[in-house]
Amino acid sequence: MFYCTLTCIISLILVVFQASSLQEDYYRRHYIGSIPEDAIIGGKNAEGSDVYIGQVYDRNVGLIAVQINPGVKEVIIPIFDKIRKASKHISILCGSQDDFYWLRANASDLHLTLLEKHAVNGGHIDNYGEISIGRISQEGETKIGIVVSYNVGNAxxxxxxxxxxxxxxSYEILVYGYHIDRC
Incomplete structure (x- = not known):
């Protein structure tokens, strides 16, 4: 009896330890207009101010990665050839900036590019699948958006x-990891 109990306790400890070692050290905070100190910077806008990476829930679409502009409580969701606006159910990506990097990628071979890498989950589009977080530089400013990573060959x-x-x-995709070979 004692041996069985001891084995169960040790197994439980190992499972908890293993699960905690796989946990990412990034998280999302509720966004209501102010930027937390640990928010992840996604790039710069045309005025040179930082832009941030957000996520918004839209009951008609899903959980979608969006760009957050400081001081602006509303975000824009570009989806299904429409532009939707939201001012509720918004979160902002937070963590240690040093643990993130942007990896060049393209729609046709994204899945090969991401082998042995951890793309940051940008949410999901209902009835389609998971999405990732991407960015491009356009006319001197960063544009944050979604990568339809569920669509193999057309991401x-x-x-x-x-x-x-x-x-x-062609774009950059947000990747997470402590020990990253950036070459």
Missing amino acids: YFIYNNDGVEKRVP
Whole structure:
């Protein structure tokens, strides 16, 4: 009896330890207009201010990665050839900036590019699948958006371009990891 109990306790400790070692050290905080100190910077806007990586829940679409502009409580969701706006159910990506990097990628071979890498989950589109977080630089500013990573061979980057949904095949995707070979 004692041996069985001891074995169960040791097994439970090992499972908890293993699960905790796999946990990422990033998280999301509720966003209501102010930027937390540990928010992950996604790039710069045209004025040179930092832009951030957010996520918003839209009951008609899913959980979608979005760009957060400091001081602006509303985010824009470019999805299904439409632009949607949201001011509720928004979170902002937080953690240690040093644990993230942007990896060049393209729509046709994204899945090969990501082998043995951890793309940061950007949410999901209901009835389609998981999405990742991407960015491009356009006319001197960063545009944060979604990568339709569920679509093998056609994993396009979708973003808001002044109120119009745009899709491009070449972009950078957000990747997480402590020991990253950046070469």
